[in-house]
Amino acid sequence: MHAGGRTAVEPDSAPMAEDTQFRIASVTKPIGAALTLGLVHEGLLGLDDPVTEWLPELAGHRVLTAPDAPLTSTVPAVREITVRDLLTMRSGWGVIFEPTPLQREMARQQVSPGPLTPPMTGDEFVARIGALPAACQPGAGWLYDTSMDLLGVALERATGTSLARLVADRITGPLGLASTGFRATDPARLATAYLPGPDGLTVLDPPDGMFAAEPTFRELSSGLVSTAPDLLRCFTALADGGAPILPAASVEAMTTEAITPAQRDQGVPILGPGLSWGLGTGVEIAAAEPWQAPGAWGWTGGTGTTVRVDPSRELVGVLLTQRGMAGPQDGFDSFWSAVATA
Structure with missing residues (x-):
């Protein structure tokens, strides 16, 4: 273990320490995956369970006819999104690099992946995503990030327990973190x-x-x-x-x-x-x-x-x-x- 430098660029800031946070x-994602798979192992949910059981906002969602299509050019999803789809980043929503209508609308709705937490509750996040068409069919394409945030809300609803408590009880508590x-x-x-x-x-x-x-x-x-x-x-x-x-x-x-x-x-x-x-x-x-x-x-x-x-x-x-x-x-x-x- 080695700590070097300071906790801020100012020369009078505290030196970095092993316990600096x-x-x-x-x-966070692999830790979230471990949490999810622990719940799967205990039978509280299954990898191939449709997430609409806990995220009804995603029921009957629409899919763009092409990733860069207008938001009104959609077809029905061919199947429901599963827990596995969320873990594998294949829900149909996520990082979009090209300037498309969906990318612009995700930014306007403040649900684009970014370095800080979106300024809303998890319920509002799911509602805003569910109101948007997906870029691709469930399981068909790989789009980074958004799926894991949807999964976190699903875990809270499936267990009736806050994500903070789930992490504390199932990850950080047992490991002494x-x-x-x-x-x-x-x-x-x-x-x-x-x-x-x-x-x-x-x-x-x-x-x-x-x-x-x-x-x-x-x-x-x-x-x-x-x-x-x-x-x-x-x-x-x-x-x-x-x-x-x-x-x-x-x-x-x-x-x-x-x-x-x-x-x-x-x-x-x-x-x-x-x-x-x-x-x-x-x-x-x-x-x-x-x-x-x-x-x-x-x-x-x-x-x-x-x-x-x-x-x-x-x-x-x-x-x-x-x-x-x-x-x-x-x-x-x-x-x-x-x-x-x-």
């Missing part, structure tokens, strides 16, 4: 978050900002705050077979490629070389970079965080920074290369 952004949750336990320990730009770094969220209070919308896609020791403990538990939060078979299912080659190609702008998608986490399928290895898995967060499990090297690595990513491929190759070499 970070907004881990999309590193005292510094992981949907808000900073002590804002004084929370590092300032920055975004890079042409004129340098700008503040995305200060320590007393959005993550200093209970959120109105707990995002399963990107809502957690955590520390390096907590994440090492969590992902090491999963790497060692999943106990006490998951059986080994569930970890294997989670970390096995679950999308088609065509869907993987569709996701390349986000996934990058050598990487595909399992159930809520990235999975490596080829050594496109020297540090990669088929069978390794993990994910990165847009706020500058990354976690990777590499069974071939018997390692679990965590890097938490406060510099947000400038784009999907503004990644951590140099860090993972150094780790693999070591």
Whole structure:
């Protein structure tokens, strides 16, 4: 474990410490997947259950005739969306890079994926998504992010329990992760978050900002705050077979490629070389970079965080920074290369 630098760019800011908290952004997704698969293992829901049982706002949803079609050019969905569709990012809603009518309307409705939590409740988020046509049929295409937020609301409704309590009871409690949750336990320990730009770094969220209070919308896609020791403990538990939060078979299912080659190609702008998608986490399928290895898995967060499990090297690595990513491929190759070499 190594902590370097300071918690903010100001020279009088506190030095970084091992227990400094970070907004881990999309590193939340594998933790959310583990939570979901634990509920599946206990029979509280099934991977192939239609989510309209808990998200009736998505019942009878429409699908665009083409991803760039006008919002009025739609056809009925050929089937209902399932829990598996949400874990595999195949609901039909998500990140759209091209300037399409759906992309513009998602931005107008404030439901586009981004670095901070949408300013609404989870119920309102689902309602706004359900009122929009999907870009593709359920299970047909890979679109990043939105599915996991829909899943989080589904889990709350399916169990009658808040996402914060589910995470506490089923993930952080059993593993003893005292510094992981949907808000900073002590804002004084929370590092300032920055975004890079042409004129340098700008503040995305200060320590007393959005993550200093209970959120109105707990995002399963990107809502957690955590520390390096907590994440090492969590992902090491999963790497060692999943106990006490998951059986080994569930970890294997989670970390096995679950999308088609065509869907993987569709996701390349986000996934990058050598990487595909399992159930809520990235999975490596080829050594496109020297540090990669088929069978390794993990994910990165847009706020500058990354976690990777590499069974071939018997390692679990965590890097938490406060510099947000400038784009999907503004990644951590140099860090993972150094780790693999070591």
